[in-house]
Amino acid sequence: MSLPSDAPHSWWDRVVEHIRDDWPAVLFVPTLIFALHYHNWLNAIDGYAFLLIGNLSAIVELPDTTETKNARAVVxxxxxxxxxxxxxxxxxxxxxxxxxxxxxxxxxxxxxxxxxxxxxxxxxxxxxxxxxxxxxxxxxxxxxxxxxxxxxxxxxxxxxxxxxxxxxxxxxxxxxxxxxxxxxxxxxxxxxxxxxxxxxxxxxxxxxxxxxxxxxxxxxxxxxxxxxxxxxxxxxxxxxxxxxxxxxxxxxxxxxxxxxxxxxxxxxxxxxxxxxxxxxxxxxxxxxxxxxxxxxxxxxxxxxxxxxxxxxxxxxxxxxxxxxxxxxxxxxxxxxxxxxxxxxxxxxxVRKSELAALAGDVLLALLFSLLIAAFWGRYFRHRMSNHARQRQWAVLYVAFLSFWFILVVLLTCAVSLELLRRGGVWLSPAPIAIGMLIDAFALGSVHEAIRVSTEQKLELVGRLKASQAAGVFNEAANTELDQYRRHPSSWWDSVARFLVLDWYRLWERQRIAAAALILKRAVWLLCIAYAASLILFH
Amino acid sequence: MQFAPHLIAVALLGSSIASAGECTGSVELQNYLHAQAPSILVGCGSLMTIVDKLMHRARKSGRRLEDDQPLNTSEAQANLNTALRDAAIRRRIEQMRRAVSDENMRLAYEAAILDEEGYYNARDLRIMQLLDRLK
Known part of the structure; x- marks a missing residue:
């Protein structure tokens, strides 16, 4: 088995490579969602989407056309x-x-x-x-x-x-x-x-x-x-x-x-x-x-x-x-x-265009899969990094992906709105949003985790081979083993590590990474304390 | 695309903190939409109103009883005349009048006979006459 090539890629090459590698998975979700939508299994969410977008399309006035002039009745x-x-x-x-x-x-x-x-x-x-x-x-x-x-x-x-x-x-x-x-x-x-x-x-x-x-x-x-x-x-x-x-x-x-x-x-x-x-x-x-x-x-x-x-x-x-x-x-x-x-x-x-809906779903799924690959890829590479600071920043990539997800959903809503207002075509953003949600936070993340862990395994094999050639195999193997966090030996060990020991040990080596870890644990504690206070005092 | 900022605003505001306009029917809706600058966030028919209605809708769970209608005396008199044209009813009333001497009691019994025979307006007329005598 050959090791991954380090040859530099242009961004376009990477896009093409990504699509070539992932097209079966990218096509699966939009077509599945399209079929569910076609058979009215997404009616609840679709209905609410139409309600909100329909409201906006009606409230904002457009100039009268012959078509709209004919569509009038007195009640x-x-x-x-x-x-x-x-x-x-x-x-x-x-x-x-x-x-x-x-x-x-x-x-x-x-x-x-x-x-x-x-x-x-x-x-x-x-x-x-x-x-x-x-x-x-x-x-x-x-x-x-x-x-x-x-x-x-x-x-x-x-x-x-x-x-x-x-x-x-x-x-x-x-x-x-x-x-x-x-x-x-x-x-x-x-x-x-x-x-x-x-x-x-x-x-x-x-x-x-x-x-x-x-x-x-x-x-x-x-x-x-x-x-x-x-x-x-x-x-x-x-x-x-x-x-x-x-x-x-x-x-x-x-x-x-x-x-x-x-x-x-x-x-x-x-x-x-x-x-x-x-x-x-x-x-x-x-x-x-x-x-x-x-x-x-x-x-x-x-x-x-x-x-x-x-x-x-x-x-x-x-x-x-x-x-x-x-x-x-x-x-x-x-x-x-x-x-x-x-x-x-x-x-x-109001016309529906099933073909345009499917084409839009697939196109957005392809584009969104690039974002998913970029953010989840970076997340896992940082999460599994040897550097403590990179491990602590990893969570930011999930936050960035969530931000992009919301932005793309809002943009598809805006496109749906414009199509409905000006063309009288209803292209529901619901299937696209659901498809992206599944891709981004379920299938896509797993896919990227497997990809990154495979890459890291291959890199590890490369490093060990190199150390063997240099005659320092045992030292290299011990260094790699030190990277893995040992399992807690007891409940007390688990709690003590989570609350104090993890960030305390890190503080000595990487103060910024330790501060980031303290911040994350503080957010966790606040959530738990707030939920507990709701139960106890309300 | 110009609606993306509005949509973001909607997503951020949430329904609970926005004031929703209460209205039912297209008369109020048209008046609102034809106002100088209808907002998409607040007011009758606005997006926030719809979101608010989606989340909370209160409906009265009882049925109002119809108001009492005043007795139409000419109609009741016509109903009584119809009843009295029926020989069987006339015979029952005459029998009762022979047995009862008190005029108030007679009116009460007569109302009961008319009720049994299904002449309700005539019954109500007799009850009204009885109440007038008792004042």
């Missing part, structure tokens, strides 16, 4: 004030108040209306009216003022259904959330009967479920029977047929966090009083819900919000309470707002 919200004073906190929502609000919304001539409310016949009203719909009546009926009563509510419920049917027949694309299933058989039959009647008038009923993973909503279901998908189908001029009742695999896609800020325009029935008066920018297409707008009637505000829209898409739903709120990259938002964002994300999608 009419039953706000907390309306729910309390006009809907009398009643559940199910009073039909007369709903009828009044829907009439106003239809007066703004929406092309598409998506209602994220359960409008199925209210059980407390008894059997629903099945009279013929009278066009004139649905427009002119006087609505009662005050708390809901069964008689008026039953009449309003009938007129509400007539109004929605009439508008859907006359071309307003209408999607209503599929009602919550009735438990009682009679109620369920009544509900099915009503659904069939409404569907005859081209009203579509779709599931309004949102996939909440690890407490976050960052994706939407893309199956045909979903709410946002049906709205998108109507937007494109297609009627998506709901899938059969046979269970199908749920498919999902990311909701673009940018559309929460740039595409969703909330118009509450009553504008809430702002908490503080701050200076507003004038360059937003969506009318602000400030004190000035609070005095403007709802229809006027709705028309103003719809004015810049090519296709007048209106979502209508609940904007009160905490029953229908979800954590999104932009904070806690109401279900109907997320449905609007889900629809807009079909126009302005």
């Amino acid at each position: 009419v919200l039953i706000d907390a004030d309306s729910q309390e004073n006009r809907y009398y906190e009643h559940s199910p929502l009073p039909r007369c108040a709903l009828l009044a609000d829907l009439r106003t919304i239809y007066a703004a001539n929406p092309n598409l209306l998506a209602i994220d409310l359960d409008l199925s016949p209210a059980v407390w009203l008894g059997k629903r009216l099945k009279d013929q719909c009278d066009k004139a009546e649905s427009r002119l009926i006087d609505l009662p003022v005050g708390p809901p009563n069964a008689q008026d509510e039953l009449r309003c419920q009938h007129q509400l259904y007539c109004l929605i049917q009439e508008k859907a027949r006359n071309g307003t694309g209408t999607v209503v959330m599929a009602p919550f299933n009735a438990v009682n058989k009679v109620n369920a039959a009544e509900q099915n009967d009503w659904l069939a009647e409404m569907e005859k008038a081209h009203v579509q009923f779709r599931r309004a479920e949102l996939p909440a993973e690890y407490g976050l909503v960052i994706t939407q279901y893309t199956n045909n029977d979903t709410f946002a998908n049906a709205v998108y189908g109507l937007y494109r001029g297609k009627q998506n047929k709901a899938e059969s009742s046979a269970p199908t695999e749920q498919t999902t896609s990311l909701i673009n966090p940018r559309v929460y800020a740039s595409g969703v325009c909330p118009v509450p029935l009553i504008v809430p009083k702002p908490d503080s008066e701050s200076e507003k920018r004038a360059d937003t297409w969506c009318p602000l819900n400030d004190e000035l707008n609070a005095k403007v009637p709802f229809l006027q505000r709705l028309n103003k919000a719809l004015q810049p829209l090519k296709r007048r898409v209106v979502f209508f739903g609940a904007g009160y309470g905490h029953d229908d709120t979800f954590l999104t990259p932009l904070g806690e938002l109401y279900g109907v707002e997320i449905q609007a964002a889900a629809f807009l994300s079909r126009i302005l999608p």
Whole structure:
């Protein structure tokens, strides 16, 4: 076996040599992580990464493009004030108040209306009216003022259904959330009967479920029977047929966090009083819900919000309470707002690039493996050095590697952010970070330890051969043996060495190295003392 | 790349020491985002708010009962008239009136009969009349 060559290498030669030696190990981790990521096994960490990066991508404004101008929708919200004073906190929502609000919304001539409310016949009203719909009546009926009563509510419920049917027949694309299933058989039959009647008038009923993973909503279901998908189908001029009742695999896609800020325009029935008066920018297409707008009637505000829209898409739903709120990259938002964002994300999608992700992972793994080799190599060479001072400095190389690891993770986050903001491409930094973590502190360190110890063994053999040739083999062998720290003979010996003897003996030969050792032991003692104090005194 | 300093700041600050803006829904979010200089670290919808919400979320674990609605007397009277049109109920009430002479007791018994027959608004009307007499 030949000894290692001492021939000088340029840095590029060393890089090439490193890659040539290590490429199988370097490729293994990124491809393994890629496969785990592809099969959604890293969803938890990936979800949190998307939440944070998505938030930054949405908050920082970009100039409007044709694409972003098309991805706009108005969300009419039953706000907390309306729910309390006009809907009398009643559940199910009073039909007369709903009828009044829907009439106003239809007066703004929406092309598409998506209602994220359960409008199925209210059980407390008894059997629903099945009279013929009278066009004139649905427009002119006087609505009662005050708390809901069964008689008026039953009449309003009938007129509400007539109004929605009439508008859907006359071309307003209408999607209503599929009602919550009735438990009682009679109620369920009544509900099915009503659904069939409404569907005859081209009203579509779709599931309004949102996939909440690890407490976050960052994706939407893309199956045909979903709410946002049906709205998108109507937007494109297609009627998506709901899938059969046979269970199908749920498919999902990311909701673009940018559309929460740039595409969703909330118009509450009553504008809430702002908490503080701050200076507003004038360059937003969506009318602000400030004190000035609070005095403007709802229809006027709705028309103003719809004015810049090519296709007048209106979502209508609940904007009160905490029953229908979800954590999104932009904070806690109401279900109907997320449905609007889900629809807009079909126009302005977030693309995933698996090939670019794998290429990025491999490239970074290659680059990072150089850092790992450099820092762990130096660490082990110093740790196993004959010089006491070098042994004490060795730990610094682990600290440097940790610093570089954090820096590279932050840089990959910054790259992900820029790709998402400007290109709408989601390249998750999570697999790269996990891969680097495994490489840096598990596989990479072991690999370097083996490499350095092999090098040192070969160097030792070289030194012993040379000493034999010089006739001083025994002296050389004893010197080498002196380098090894003998095992402590007892518990007391171990503790005494750790606390005092190690640095005391070193102090006589190498004061700087001894000081470094004292510092490390002091940090160790402080950690132990702090943990003990927490247990004893808290 | 310009966000790297922000990300480092976030990593260093940690969530517990930053003040998070409390808000729900896009109305407050839009008002915040359209303010002159929205910060990525504090305020409604900011990164710190999200991190804070990820770590601690408090939800009320009870359901509020609906407020009592005042009795609609005309509706209750209509409900009573409907009940009295039922011959069986009318017969029960007349029987009771023959057996009981005290007017207060009659109202109480009548409320009980209407309750048994499922005419709740009419029952509430009789109870309201009884309470008025007892004032």
